[in-house]
Amino acid sequence: MSTLGQHPRPAPRHRSPQPEHVTTRQDPSSWASYAKYDAILNDVSEFGQTTATNGQKWLFVEPEEGVFNYTEGEVVSSIAARNRQTLRCHTLVWHSQLAPWVEAKQWTPETMREAIVRHIQNVAGHWKGRCYAWDVVNEALEDDGSWRKSVFYRVLGEEYIKLAFREAAKVDPHAKLYYNDYNLESPGPKVAAVGRLVKMLRDEGIRIDGVGAQAHLVAHRAPSLEKQVAAFQSFADLGVEVALTELDVRIQLPVNATNLELQKQVYVNSTAACLQVKKCVGITLWDFYDAFSWVPYVFAGEGAATLWFDDFSKHPAYDGIVEVLKKHSKCGSKRRRSRIEAKPLLH
Template structure:
């Protein structure tokens, strides 16, 4: 996920100014989550060039983050820039780094309309050829990491905001069948990895999440391998619908895993104390919505600290979206997340 997304606005909720009092020290978010059968993770990018020791120390702390998602290294433009010429150097580094820090890995992503090399997006292939190209890509990429990853985001961002299929090169050429084809190819390439569909603005009930719910029901009825739904969670402070738990529950009732995969909650800068307190409440709400459901297996933030966030470069004037500030110090939201994890009474079964 590297793009700007509009977020549905809702009425502002009253926030207590004393929601999160001054605290210090780290709590161990993954340690707290693991005690309830869940994980807490982060996403990272370009670790092979990173010399920021403070960032690496926090990001590599497996008490804080037990799962690592490569931000860009496993996408199509990074792994198959030219047809059938695969490169995994950077992705291998990322996976090895995570494993060296006792972190599991979520693969991201096999089929996405964005960050495609031009030979795919502008190739003008017919149906059969593009299916073969897609299956070959999945077979090689997922096959390369066979047995090394906890899960794959197989298809990313398949729907528009109104619940219609996104008119990607895959949909326009293959039709909706590209999704079950991709899932079956991923299962064949790595039988043990959990297979996910992943998207943004699906956290609450609405047209887009309805589309995923109906698709998931249809895929499961057809026997298509689908293990979970990833809810990205790119949010704006006090500007999202408060039906998240209800929405998660209906997917869980289908027997699917639920994961929050790219969580950040941005604000208009500067980050005032009131905004930071509101952000803390928002983070707590999202975490509580997950930990109330046994099938919600974990939460991943989209990077670790505010200076590494994608938000300011794509949404100028906005930022401060993560749990650690630019000095790698925990923010009020960090402690609200820790408190919500510690208070969870429903266990999950993530191993």
């Protein structure tokens, strides 16, 4: 999959309320797989952009109050730097995968503001100038469009979102600032609520540059091409860019020709939807190798959600995506480039 864009491409990635599966390289039985995995990850003709799945999240970077550790996040940062791939950074404020002390502490509005500011100043400051974009706030909304009652919201209400974006803009003025969430691939209450969130920030003069649609899709009930275009265009109409930030398409197991064809069509539709919306700037896959995917650890009876099987052969969806990109390129679209990114596994 060659990059067709001014920026390297994004990769598939997913976000769910549950902690993501974390794989380690310490097991010698996995070393052969990692060698093949790394060869694909480091191939810039496949992926031009990378995202850390876990290494920049609160649990890893501030495990104790005021104590910062960037070791895990720097693994992916170093890959991006070595390969001259764009680095997309994820995430500054999210209710899940928090360090235990954040949930346990007795907060006042003042101490919560101080903690958010300190966290963003340190984390975004550490990667300042290296991140093409930051997911500043992740999953602040429920599917019905109401605010998620996270620890941040319980203390500060929607003020925490304004504070996070305001502070991120100060700390890294050149990074694109995104709101990121799941179930934004079809018009409905949640898409409308994100629109209100964007307007809320802009009405107060707070910068927000983009909306990330995670796009964790299910092959047999994914939104149609038309619904995806409508949802993404609704964000573009607000004047912000949009990206598919965690794309994967899970299928019912066992794998068979029928569900692989369904999966291929969903990947094709999502890619085509992004290409049809002028302000859709890229696609991030939430990993590209089935053996390292989070999906089987969360959804019983489902899996095979990425583009490479456990044996490193490619899903039919891979060729489907390539064909869509080739057709788009042949149409001579010079106004923008498409990018597809690999989200490397946490080491």
